[in-house]
Amino acid sequence: xxxxxxxxxxxxxxxxxxxxxxxxxxxxxxxxxxxxxxxxxxxxxxxxxxxxxxxxxxxxxxxxxxxxxxxxxxxxxxxxxxxxxx
Numbered sequence: 001x002x003x004x005x006x007x008x009x010x011x012x013x014x015x016x017x018x019x020x021x022x023x024x025x026x027x028x029x030x031x032x033x034x035x036x037x038x039x040x041x042x043x044x045x046x047x048x049x050x051x052x053x054x055x056x057x058x059x060x061x062x063x064x065x066x067x068x069x070x071x072x073x074x075x076x077x078x079x080x081x082x083x084x085x086x
Contacts, residue, residue: 029081033074040067 014022024031044063051059 027078029074029078033071033078036070036074037067040070 020031041063044059044066048059
């Protein structure tokens, strides 16, 4: 019993991997920001043992500021890229 309103759902069949790749092509600085954030956090956790006399809270604040700075920098570069390529 076909009513003639068969809608193709091929655009909804996109899996997570291809969706991430498509989004990365649309906005290339978002994955760069995410990767930089993860790298800075991993490095900060690695250096946690050898922080010396620095208090834990100060070390975590420095790590957070560095990670947020990287993300803000990536977002700024992405906006500049979008504005100049219009």
